[in-house]
Amino acid sequence: MIERILPAAVIAVEAYDDPPDAVLFPEEEQVIAKSVEKRRREFTTARHCARLALARLGLPPAPILPGERGAPGWPDGVVGSMTHCAGYRAAVLARDTDIVTVGIDAEPHQPLPDGVEKVVTRPEERVHLAELAAADPAVHWDKLLFAAKESVYKAWFPLTHKWLGFDDARITIGPAGTFEAELMVPGPVIESGTLAGFSGRWLVDRGLVVTAISLPVGN
Incomplete structure (x- = not known):
């Protein structure tokens, strides 16, 4: 499913249960030894x-430690x-020469719990969510925006090693499966310049809302 919103250079593997x-x-094992079964x-x-x-990248198995x-x-490269x-569980990987x-x-396609929307959104985003809901009430836009911000953070952190708060990115969702994230703090500097934000994609399927950001090399 998630491969539908990622470029060909990104390898995606997902699971809908836990294989034995x-x-x-x-x-x-040491990291997870004291954790609950879930x-x-x-x-x-x-x-x-x-x-x-x-394996699909042609690389050997390796431990992936938090x-x-x-x-x-991740392994070098x-x-x-x-x-x-x-x-649902998923992992997406690419070579750093491509991405x-x-x-x-990924989140269950359900509304955010009461009170959470104001914590994770900016005032202008709440106006945006109301407009989206009026146009298409079948989508839980609040959960979609939350998932988009999670994707932003996961794309941001490896470039900066800094925290990014919910107010530090402003999301604009396109109804056709895209979103834009404008950084409200100074962006990371990469080879092509300073990032002002990220472009992402989203989909709703199988009772899930899924979001993805991938930044190709050279963009």
Whole structure:
């Protein structure tokens, strides 16, 4: 599913359940040893997906350990992102010669819990959400905007190693499966210049809302 909103240079592997043959490296086992079963299943299957993606890139399996702020530590020369929610896990990977950064998120296609919208959105975004809902009430735009911001953070952090708050990016959602994220703080400097924001894509399918950002090299 998620490959539909990613370029061909990005390898995507997803799972809708937890395969019994998914195993962890010893180093990963140490990380998850004291976690509850739900967390263990999410952690294990996401890494199973990531190793399948590594294989499709022609690379050997490797442990993927949480690093700074929990961001996954990828092998040299690889950029990637992982996500998991109820009934879904995914990992997307690419070579850093093709893609500068990538960020994905998946959420159940349901409204945000009461009170959360004001925490995760800017005032102008709430106006935008009301306009989108009036035009198409079948989509839970609040959850979509939340997922878009999660993707922004996952694309931002490997470039900056800095926190990005919910107010630090302004999302504009296009009804045709695209979104734009304008950074409200100084953006990271990459080879092509300073980033002012990110462009992303989204879809709603199988009871999920999925968002993805991928920045090709040279853009």
